[in-house]
Amino acid sequence: MSTFPVAGHGRAYLAIPGPSVIPEAVLQAMHRPAPNIYGGQLIDMTASIVPDLLRVARTNGKVAMYIGNGHAAWEAALANVIAPGDRVLVPATGRFAHGWADMAEGQGAEVDIIDFGKRAPMDMERIAEALRADANHRIKAVLAVHVDTSTSVRSDISALRAVLDAEGHPALLMADCIASLGCDVFEMDAWGVDVMVTGCQKGLMVPPGMAFVFFNDKAAEARAAMPRVSRYWDWTPRANPEEFYMYWNGTAPTHHLYGLRTALDMLHAEGIEAVWRRHAMLAQAVWAACDEWGSDGPLELNVADPAHRSVAVTSLRLGAPNGTALRDWVEQHLGLTLGVGLGMAPPGDPSWHGFFRLGHMGHVNGHMIMGLLGGIEAGLCALDIPHGRGALDAAAAVIAKG
Numbered sequence: 001m002s003t004f005p006v007a008g009h010g011r012a013y014l015a016i017p018g019p020s021v022i023p024e025a026v027l028q029a030m031h032r033p034a035p036n037i038y039g040g041q042l043i044d045m046t047a048s049i050v051p052d053l054l055r056v057a058r059t060n061g062k063v064a065m066y067i068g069n070g071h072a073a074w075e076a077a078l079a080n081v082i083a084p085g086d087r088v089l090v091p092a093t094g095r096f097a098h099g100w101a102d103m104a105e106g107q108g109a110e111v112d113i114i115d116f117g118k119r120a121p122m123d124m125e126r127i128a129e130a131l132r133a134d135a136n137h138r139i140k141a142v143l144a145v146h147v148d149t150s151t152s153v154r155s156d157i158s159a160l161r162a163v164l165d166a167e168g169h170p171a172l173l174m175a176d177c178i179a180s181l182g183c184d185v186f187e188m189d190a191w192g193v194d195v196m197v198t199g200c201q202k203g204l205m206v207p208p209g210m211a212f213v214f215f216n217d218k219a220a221e222a223r224a225a226m227p228r229v230s231r232y233w234d235w236t237p238r239a240n241p242e243e244f245y246m247y248w249n250g251t252a253p254t255h256h257l258y259g260l261r262t263a264l265d266m267l268h269a270e271g272i273e274a275v276w277r278r279h280a281m282l283a284q285a286v287w288a289a290c291d292e293w294g295s296d297g298p299l300e301l302n303v304a305d306p307a308h309r310s311v312a313v314t315s316l317r318l319g320a321p322n323g324t325a326l327r328d329w330v331e332q333h334l335g336l337t338l339g340v341g342l343g344m345a346p347p348g349d350p351s352w353h354g355f356f357r358l359g360h361m362g363h364v365n366g367h368m369i370m371g372l373l374g375g376i377e378a379g380l381c382a383l384d385i386p387h388g389r390g391a392l393d394a395a396a397a398v399i400a401k402g
């Protein structure tokens, strides 16, 4: 039946940085006949989802919901505040910043990118310089990716706000939290974020298909001053719906809403601070194992300083062709799927095969992480890839401490 020697038995594990593992409870909540979209449970349930989303984002602002993926969230946010000819500043710590910048360019914005490379954090002084050079305040928004899922660099969004304030620059601070919401600590209001975008398929543990744009009063004012906003992307009716269909500008994502309701219940039952702590602890276990493997062999964490690492995704270097060989081996033999290296080498470049990523976002616990790490250890052994000993001991010690 199965073409795989072992992987066909037991439960497969998708350990890629999105889409993430879907909890059974979310799957079960979605397994139902089509609900009425003109009255009944779905309407009340959706109204209950809005404040719970705001709670996860730590904001008293508004949220507009869309049927779409993360790219839709990017487009939606830009469509509401960036008009053709507006300037945006994009500090880039990986491929996703370039993706959002490209989206802005597609909407007619003038885009300035400050590229910090593929493994370094943002240099706030360079951002301050760029803002200072913009004496006429033409930069309308700074687009910042909180966790760049390609490099696993986590950026200090509150430090970015401090730079904008110190320079007295009025640009909107827009954050991409697609990989970080519900994983890494994020405080929309306390950190002074004006617009935040996310999707449902990573920390929120729901299959891909919903996008969210959170915004505050300052962003709403910028929206009101826009010459024109596409009807479909306009966040105003979605965030202030007078009728149920206005949330969606059409049919609701019915089953996703049931899944999301359950996922939010799970997040709130655990408590968002506990969710953050769990992710931090599990990430430390991953890093501890990687440090041991890397002590005697080619494996290397992409981000050297733990202070700048995401707790949701880990980008690793193993040298070509070992990265791809390892991914293939653990998938075929263990039913364990690791993430491909993204944006670390140009397409077609053989060095692409030297990178891989681990997703540890959302519905993950200690035994899953130990399984993930044990699988990698088996793969390194099977492929004779040199590696230091003691990785699993090191990870277990982190988890034992809790």
Ligand SMILES: *Cc1c(COP(=O)(O)O)cnc(C)c1O
Pocket: 018, 069, 070, 071, 072, 096, 145, 147, 148, 149, 176, 177, 178, 179, 199, 208
């Ligand atoms: C996953 C991701 C995206 C893109 O989301 P899609 O659903 O693939 O469109 C954008 N930004 C970040 C930081 C992501 O992790």
